[in-house]
Amino acid sequence: MPNYQLSHLKELESESIFVLREVAAQFENPVILFSGGKDSILMTYLAVKAFYPARVPFPLLHIDTGHNFQETLDYRDMLVEKYGLRLIVGSVQEAIDKGEIAEEKGFNASRNNLQTHVLLQAMEQGKFDAAMGGGRRDEEKARAKERFFSHRDEFGQWDPKNQRPELWNLFNGRKNFGEHFRVFPISNWTELDVWQYLAEEEVPLPSLYFAHQRPVFRRDGILLADSPHIPRRPEEEVFTTTIRCRTIGDTTCTGVWESTAATIEDIIAEVAISRVTERGGRADDKRSETSMEDRKKQGYF
Amino acid sequence: MSDLLRFTTAGSVDDGKSTLIGRLLFDSKSIFEDQYEAIKTASERRGEEGVNLALLTDGLKAEREQGITIDVAYRYFATPKRKFIIADSPGHIQYTRNMVTGASTANVALVLVDARQGVVEQTRRHSIIASLLQIPHLVFCVNKMDLVDWSQSRYDEIRNELEEFTGKLDVNDIQYIPMSALKGDNIVDRSQHMPWFEGSTLLYYLETVHISSDHNFIDTRFPVQMVVRPNTDEFHDYRGYAGRVAGGVLKQGDEVMVLPSGFTSRIAKIDTFDGEVEEVFPPMSATLLLEDDIDISRGDMIVRVNNQPEVTQDIDLMICWFDNTQPLRPNGKYAIRHTTAEARCLIKDIRYKMDINTLHRNMEDRQIAMNDIARISIRTTRPLLVDPYRTNRITGSVILIDEATNNTVAAGMVI
Numbered sequence: 076m077p078n079y080q081l082s083h084l085k086e087l088e089s090e091s092i093f094v095l096r097e098v099a100a101q102f103e104n105p106v107i108l109f110s111g112g113k114d115s116i117l118m119t120y121l122a123v124k125a126f127y128p129a130r131v132p133f134p135l136l137h138i139d140t141g142h143n144f145q146e147t148l149d150y151r152d153m154l155v156e157k158y159g160l161r162l163i164v165g166s167v168q169e170a171i172d173k174g175e176i177a178e179e180k181g182f183n184a185s186r187n188n189l190q191t192h193v194l195l196q197a198m199e200q201g202k203f204d205a206a207m208g209g210g211r212r213d214e215e216k217a218r219a220k221e222r223f224f225s226h227r228d229e230f231g232q233w234d235p236k237n238q239r240p241e242l243w244n245l246f247n248g249r250k251n252f253g254e255h256f257r258v259f260p261i262s263n264w265t266e267l268d269v270w271q272y273l274a275e276e277e278v279p280l281p282s283l284y285f286a287h288q289r290p291v292f293r294r295d296g297i298l299l300a301d302s303p304h305i306p307r308r309p310e311e312e313v314f315t316t317t318i319r320c321r322t323i324g325d326t327t328c329t330g331v332w333e334s335t336a337a338t339i340e341d342i343i344a345e346v347a348i349s350r351v352t353e354r355g356g357r358a359d360d361k362r363s364e365t366s367m368e369d370r371k372k373q374g375y376f
Numbered sequence: 377m378s379d380l381l382r383f384t385t386a387g388s389v390d391d392g393k394s395t396l397i398g399r400l401l402f403d404s405k406s407i408f409e410d411q412y413e414a415i416k417t418a419s420e421r422r423g424e425e426g427v428n429l430a431l432l433t434d435g436l437k438a439e440r441e442q443g444i445t446i447d448v449a450y451r452y453f454a455t456p457k458r459k460f461i462i463a464d465s466p467g468h469i470q471y472t473r474n475m476v477t478g479a480s481t482a483n484v485a486l487v488l489v490d491a492r493q494g495v496v497e498q499t500r501r502h503s504i505i506a507s508l509l510q511i512p513h514l515v516f517c518v519n520k521m522d523l524v525d526w527s528q529s530r531y532d533e534i535r536n537e538l539e540e541f542t543g544k545l546d547v548n549d550i551q552y553i554p555m556s557a558l559k560g561d562n563i564v565d566r567s568q569h570m571p572w573f574e575g576s577t578l579l580y581y582l583e584t585v586h587i588s589s590d591h592n593f594i595d596t597r598f599p600v601q602m603v604v605r606p607n608t609d610e611f612h613d614y615r616g617y618a619g620r621v622a623g624g625v626l627k628q629g630d631e632v633m634v635l636p637s638g639f640t641s642r643i644a645k646i647d648t649f650d651g652e653v654e655e656v657f658p659p660m661s662a663t664l665l666l667e668d669d670i671d672i673s674r675g676d677m678i679v680r681v682n683n684q685p686e687v688t689q690d691i692d693l694m695i696c697w698f699d700n701t702q703p704l705r706p707n708g709k710y711a712i713r714h715t716t717a718e719a720r721c722l723i724k725d726i727r728y729k730m731d732i733n734t735l736h737r738n739m740e741d742r743q744i745a746m747n748d749i750a751r752i753s754i755r756t757t758r759p760l761l762v763d764p765y766r767t768n769r770i771t772g773s774v775i776l777i778d779e780a781t782n783n784t785v786a787a788g789m790v791i
Contacts, residue, residue, distance in 0.1 A: 083380035124649035
């Protein structure tokens with residue numbers, strides 16, 4: 076008998092494609108939550124594969140905090156153009172200007188939490204009944220318990236103690252009026268899987284992931300990019316060094332890493348021997364032991 | 377090329393399951409420094425002695441507060457040979473439904489046995505669930521051997537007891553490994569304390585166990601997920617059937633039958649984003665194009681003419697009941713999902729309830745509540761295309777959904 080064996084990356088790809096197609100089949104108006112990070116890039120790329128040669132049957136929704144790296148926005152627009160995708164932008168700045176939400180104060184102020192309001196509002200306005208996110212179970216302990224199809228009530232809340240059992244490859248996307256689902260097609264991928272796959276498939280990536288010179292400063296042991304959006308304390312001095320991003324979020328909460336990894340192969344080598352998780356530089360996760368769970372319950376990604 | 381192995385672990389607070397997982401992650405260098413620091417700080421805050429590795433897997437607030445695992449947690453690690461996905465489930469009887477969930481996709485089940493206690497009720501329950509869910513490989517991890525002085529006679533005693541009981545189970549491959557997760561004996565490295573044990577270490581077993589034949593490569597089954605119609609100039613008449621192979625091998629040129637309609641055709645082309653392929657097999661996702669124009673939609677199945685699943689509205693199932701608010705309603709109606717098909721069904725008969733600790737069939741008690749396992753008969757509103765769960769875990773499984781709450785209330789396996 077021939078060797079009918081799939082590599083783990085091909086098996087993960089196949090599983091994600093299956094989930095993406097289930098979303099298209101089970102929901103009326105799904106949307107991809109696009110952050111500009113490698114996970115949402117991977118998810119978008121897998122969606123292109125899942126429906127080929129037809130176009131991706133759902134739009135991308137980007138929640139723009141107004142504090143994004145310019146490279147993220149450029150890359151997003153390039154991707155949309157290349158695959159003929161539809162893009163919807165939800166603006167945190169607009170919501171602040173309208174007085175719907177208030178900016179956090181202090182040195183560690185971040186618009187990260189403010190995204191939830193804009194996200195839920197964009198979901199309502201677009202009448203989206205399923206929002207796909209690039210969350211992975213290996214990222215964070217609350218995410219380790221997340222389903223592929225994750226039910227949200229009419230307030231967008233997650234009830235981790237009352238999740239629907241998910242067995243085999245049978246996904247239950249039934250819901251009542253006003254409720255929606257968060258779907259995580261790349262749940263089973265690890266950080267290393269993502270990089271290995273992106274390398275194997277030669278997917279172009281935002282320049283932020285590769286080593287470059289940037290003015291930075293150090294806060295609580297984490298390097299942050301110098302940006303007009305982050306007020307510095309007097310003792311925090313800016314210096315220029317060679318860094319890269321391991322995750323890409325808002326400028327205010329994304330720690331950057333001293334690294335000389337200039338190619339995707341360098342990155343894989345770096346990730347493979349890394350002793351700190353990629354979210355180790357995320358200030359938003361460090362607010363408390365269960366900050367991710369708390370944010371997710373309210374409707375965060 | 378490394379492949380992917382999914383395994384499930386089930387156990388209670390004290391049998392060393394968290395230590396075992398912690399050991400596998402730690403020794404394969406899959407615990408990161410910041411994770412380790414975070415659980416170290418959390419352990420100290422709780423006033424616990426040492427670092428509580430269980431905090432790695434107990435991610436939810438309620439779990440941390442109560443010191444118990446409520447839900448299935450997924451953990452990942454890799455060695456140069458394989459990538460592993462652990463579905464870590466709580467072992468207490470009230471979480472049978474989570475164990476069933478974790479077991480549904482597993483290639484291997486690890487059942488922990490405390491060498492001091494030997495076979496207990498929970499050991500039987502976990503093994504029965506592994507057998508019921510048809511996990512192909514079962515490993516009994518006889519743990520805490522350090523606490524019985526690495527005694528071969530104690531191990532033999534436990535193994536004999538296990539063998540007596542596993543004779544009744546329906547599992548092909550059963551292994552027994554004496555170990556100490558705490559001391560690291562026979563997990564990654566061979567034990568210096570138990571030279572009498574000639575089998576492999578746990579990690580070696582997990583890295584080498586043959587799993588590619590866990591899929592069914594004989595009976596061709598391709599449930600159609602959706603129809604791909606680009607409607608563009610370039611692909612004007614393109615009509616592809618997208619799905620994931622659930623069984624057998626499909627090749628270009630194969631004569632196939634579409635169920636339930638019964639029309640036959642040939643596979644003109646197997647398409648993927650990366651180009652045409654000659655053949656596909658489980659668990660690949662692909663898009664099939666047929667030579668003839670046939671009306672096919674989601675929920676239909678592409679099979680071989682001379683090898684078909686049963687097309688039936690009357691199905692016998694073993695179910696595990698999940699709903700904590702209501703018991704199974706005799707004569708009740710539920711939505712049912714099978715592969716990519718959805719229908720409604722009527723509960724015609726509750727045949728018996730199974731005692732999950734002894735395999736005893738109770739014909740008297742037909743009250744099926746949360747975590748109960750029962751055999752039932754149903755009738756569906758339209759024919760489903762089913763195989764026995766024993767021959768195909770994908771085409772032999774269903775879920776029942778309460779139409780009022782939309783909750784998944786039962787998992788079912790076709791008999």
